[in-house]
Amino acid sequence: MKTERIVGTAVPRKEGRDKVTGQAQYVDDIALPGMLYGATVRSRIPRGKIRKITFGEGIAWDEFVVVTAEDIPGKNCVALIGEDQPCLADGVVNHPEEPILLLAHGDRHLLPKAVKAVEVEYDPLPAVFTIEESERKATVIWGEDNTFKKYLIEKGEVDGVWEKADYIVEGEYFTGAQEQLYIENNGMIAVYDPEHGVTVWGSLQCPYYVHKALRRLFGLGEDKVRVVQTETGGAFGGKEEYPSMIAGHAALLAKKAVRPVKIIYDRMEDMVATTKRHPSRTRHLTAVSREGKILGGEIDFVVDGGAYMTLSPVVLSRGTIHAGGPYCWPSVRVRGKAVATNAPPHGAFRGFGAPQSLFAMERHMDRIAQVVGVSPVEIRKRNFLKPGLTTATEQVVREEIDLSRLLDRGLELADYAAKKERFARENAAASGETRKRKGIGIAAFLHGAGFTGSGERYLSSVVGVEATADGRVRVLVSSTEFGQGTKTVLCQIAAEALGLPYGDVEIAQPDTEEVPNSGPTVASRTVMVVGKLVQSAARGVRQTLAAEGRVGESYSREEFREACRKYVGEKGEFVSWARFEAPSGIYWDDEKYRGEAYAAYAWAVYIAEVAVDLTTYGVTVEDFVALQEVGRVLHPVLARGQIAGGVAQGIGYTLYEKVVWQNGRMQNGQMTNYIMPTSADLPEIRVYFEELGNVHGAYGAKGIGELPMDGPAPAIANAIEDALGVPINAIPVLPEDIFAAMTAAGDVPVEGRGR
Amino acid sequence: MSAGHGPVEIKLMLNGAACSVDAYPMERLLDVLRHHLGLTGTKEGCGEGECGSCSVLMDGKLVNSCLVPVLQAEGANVVTIEGLAQGEQLHALQQAFLECGGAQCGICTPGMIVAASHLLSQKAAPTLEDIREGLAGNLCRCTGYIQIIEAVAEAARRGVGR
Numbered sequence: 012m013k014t015e016r017i018v019g020t021a022v023p024r025k026e027g028r029d030k031v032t033g034q035a036q037y038v039d040d041i042a043l044p045g046m047l048y049g050a051t052v053r054s055r056i057p058r059g060k061i062r063k064i065t066f067g068e069g070i071a072w073d074e075f076v077v078v079t080a081e082d083i084p085g086k087n088c089v090a091l092i093g094e095d096q097p098c099l100a101d102g103v104v105n106h107p108e109e110p111i112l113l114l115a116h117g118d119r120h121l122l123p124k125a126v127k128a129v130e131v132e133y134d135p136l137p138a139v140f141t142i143e144e145s146e147r148k149a150t151v152i153w154g155e156d157n158t159f160k161k162y163l164i165e166k167g168e169v170d171g172v173w174e175k176a177d178y179i180v181e182g183e184y185f186t187g188a189q190e191q192l193y194i195e196n197n198g199m200i201a202v203y204d205p206e207h208g209v210t211v212w213g214s215l216q217c218p219y220y221v222h223k224a225l226r227r228l229f230g231l232g233e234d235k236v237r238v239v240q241t242e243t244g245g246a247f248g249g250k251e252e253y254p255s256m257i258a259g260h261a262a263l264l265a266k267k268a269v270r271p272v273k274i275i276y277d278r279m280e281d282m283v284a285t286t287k288r289h290p291s292r293t294r295h296l297t298a299v300s301r302e303g304k305i306l307g308g309e310i311d312f313v314v315d316g317g318a319y320m321t322l323s324p325v326v327l328s329r330g331t332i333h334a335g336g337p338y339c340w341p342s343v344r345v346r347g348k349a350v351a352t353n354a355p356p357h358g359a360f361r362g363f364g365a366p367q368s369l370f371a372m373e374r375h376m377d378r379i380a381q382v383v384g385v386s387p388v389e390i391r392k393r394n395f396l397k398p399g400l401t402t403a404t405e406q407v408v409r410e411e412i413d414l415s416r417l418l419d420r421g422l423e424l425a426d427y428a429a430k431k432e433r434f435a436r437e438n439a440a441a442s443g444e445t446r447k448r449k450g451i452g453i454a455a456f457l458h459g460a461g462f463t464g465s466g467e468r469y470l471s472s473v474v475g476v477e478a479t480a481d482g483r484v485r486v487l488v489s490s491t492e493f494g495q496g497t498k499t500v501l502c503q504i505a506a507e508a509l510g511l512p513y514g515d516v517e518i519a520q521p522d523t524e525e526v527p528n529s530g531p532t533v534a535s536r537t538v539m540v541v542g543k544l545v546q547s548a549a550r551g552v553r554q555t556l557a558a559e560g561r562v563g564e565s566y567s568r569e570e571f572r573e574a575c576r577k578y579v580g581e582k583g584e585f586v587s588w589a590r591f592e593a594p595s596g597i598y599w600d601d602e603k604y605r606g607e608a609y610a611a612y613a614w615a616v617y618i619a620e621v622a623v624d625l626t627t628y629g630v631t632v633e634d635f636v637a638l639q640e641v642g643r644v645l646h647p648v649l650a651r652g653q654i655a656g657g658v659a660q661g662i663g664y665t666l667y668e669k670v671v672w673q674n675g676r677m678q679n680g681q682m683t684n685y686i687m688p689t690s691a692d693l694p695e696i697r698v699y700f701e702e703l704g705n706v707h708g709a710y711g712a713k714g715i716g717e718l719p720m721d722g723p724a725p726a727i728a729n730a731i732e733d734a735l736g737v738p739i740n741a742i743p744v745l746p747e748d749i750f751a752a753m754t755a756a757g758d759v760p761v762e763g764r765g766r
Numbered sequence: 767m768s769a770g771h772g773p774v775e776i777k778l779m780l781n782g783a784a785c786s787v788d789a790y791p792m793e794r795l796l797d798v799l800r801h802h803l804g805l806t807g808t809k810e811g812c813g814e815g816e817c818g819s820c821s822v823l824m825d826g827k828l829v830n831s832c833l834v835p836v837l838q839a840e841g842a843n844v845v846t847i848e849g850l851a852q853g854e855q856l857h858a859l860q861q862a863f864l865e866c867g868g869a870q871c872g873i874c875t876p877g878m879i880v881a882a883s884h885l886l887s888q889k890a891a892p893t894l895e896d897i898r899e900g901l902a903g904n905l906c907r908c909t910g911y912i913q914i915i916e917a918v919a920e921a922a923r924r925g926v927g928r
Contacts, residue, residue: 031856032860194809244872657910690906693912
């Protein structure tokens, strides 16, 4: 029974008014007195030794502040998982657009010309640009064998299943890079003074990641680095790691200039130089029985990590664990590998490896269905995970999820059966005159919430809930708002737990001087993990007041205010802290990659309906049903917005967004030639929730943010195959790719035929 | 106005008030609004007229202020996001965006709301298709546009364009 007053209702977004009136302060809206503007000189080649740097003529160089690797006081790295990525190239470059040198000037209009006037001469070295070249190891560009990380998951006896199989189904699937394309480009302002150290304000997801990187770069103690998040205009993972780089650059310039320095990327710099979604290749070899039961399989998942390690090991981890989809594999061997190429490092992007491996899994399910001769619906129902069964990492499904029922509800919402039959009939009857073919496709999938395996235990997040003398409540977390509704939902949770009106709770702007480290704002963990801690800290406030007899079991808003006023008057301040504790009975083996990979999963069925125009080979998504079980929905408007937005990005990933590479550099780094969906390109995205609840999250919530990125690509590719009878095993799939696939299948009539 | 390449005085009506600013004639209207006039509600997303984040109204027409040399705004009536609310009272579109979830990260929101106000001034009772087409010049990466379209439809129902 739902008894909550605030959780589950559509309260106003905390920072909504500032956003709709244009008052919200993004980093580029802030100017400090005496501030200079910074710019970055970048590598123009994929790999080589820097022979010479010349400052060209026609520039008043004495007016510029110039920073090179030699100006770095600490270690020249962007500290993250590894420390292999330099903050500024020192003697060698390993990818196009790698930062080499920094410039600052008070007149930002003078910077582009100055950047161009810095001449860097190189001795080029051989470079690698694809997964296949990297695997060949003819040229080793990273470590001993071009490999950042490998994982192996083994369940059951895979080697014994092949002889028992009625069918062995093989498939190879590819996904391309994708640009996050937040509308606010990256930016940072830094100040430095010898006494207080470094302070940065900027557009970022993870204040404590930036904090860690700056400490290492400057060799400073934790109290000498301060990181403040400004209003952030979209992130989607794209502001998880790269802001550490820009913060370092701005701070190095500020130190040398002894002035504040602002660096704002323009769109092209942001697109070509910063991270994108990892390109991937997945190979499936699956043993299947005559009845369409999966007996076992091998899955080989490889991602292209670019030139430095950055987050590739963890992206790979999530992709590897999700590679088996929502299915029961009696036996399976999953190999994951992240390899190096001479492209800018690929990084975090909503879904974090799972959209790649789930695209392969869900395409492969349709392939298995064809081989066995059953429907896409039936093949999934025969293999779905159920409560009591185990995932590839041998995690027992404890949630009461009924995927067959979820699928049935999705089919009904999409009117699947009738449409499937009608499209098949109409496509078969279509003459040369009819240039439109229609299809409908399914994807079923899951997405684990929170950090993988022991991740949350290592993070050991802390949150605070503070009651002030005037009886207001402040939530203290490092979780950042960048559109998802962090501020709103965490305040809802605290208000609910304290029995106070939503308006009485506010949330501190993330500032490492003021908020504890509640972990990064990533991995669909904010509501589930941090939210639960906020709930617990808020209860702590309540319990403290009650234990000291200051309030009763229930109290009015006025009684609460009075109690807080007295408490703060007597003791100075009133903050209740909560630290993450791993639930008991959770087992994870980092070596064998076995156990409880995630505390909870969200489950989903997405159904896409497409029309393919055989004159232009353009694909239009005409209807989209997104049905998911995400635990308790804490804010219906925000939750629906998360799903619709994720689906839109997924449609872009599948049909429009193609990064064109040349020698490791993105060639189409503009919004004019890298195309994301507009309002005219998208269908009505119909969003539905099932709410089973979840013991691990605040008020039963699970993670939601990344889930909607996983399903659109395979659902749409399956629908295109349904329409055309041609398999689509690589995304993005643009009109020319459809044309090529149909030509290869012999389905394109020669000009004039059929008229 | 004087000849030559130095800054010139530009006079315009800005959000209903007469205003004068010294700027280079070819400076972008976007930069003049943000840097010289302190109106940072108008955002830059791409600088090449693709994303619409810098949308403002100029003599009732919707323009990308990143593509307008400020000289062209001489004598014009310019309306930015800061000109929509009446004091504390939000414009009905702003209110509808708040209620319907039309703003997530908020960076496209000022341009989107200005574009929507232009759309409703042209068509007081738009169909969903009209809204989809009418806002296609303003990119949003967060929402999938669904709740933006609903917000504009809701504002139209409340009589914004009438």
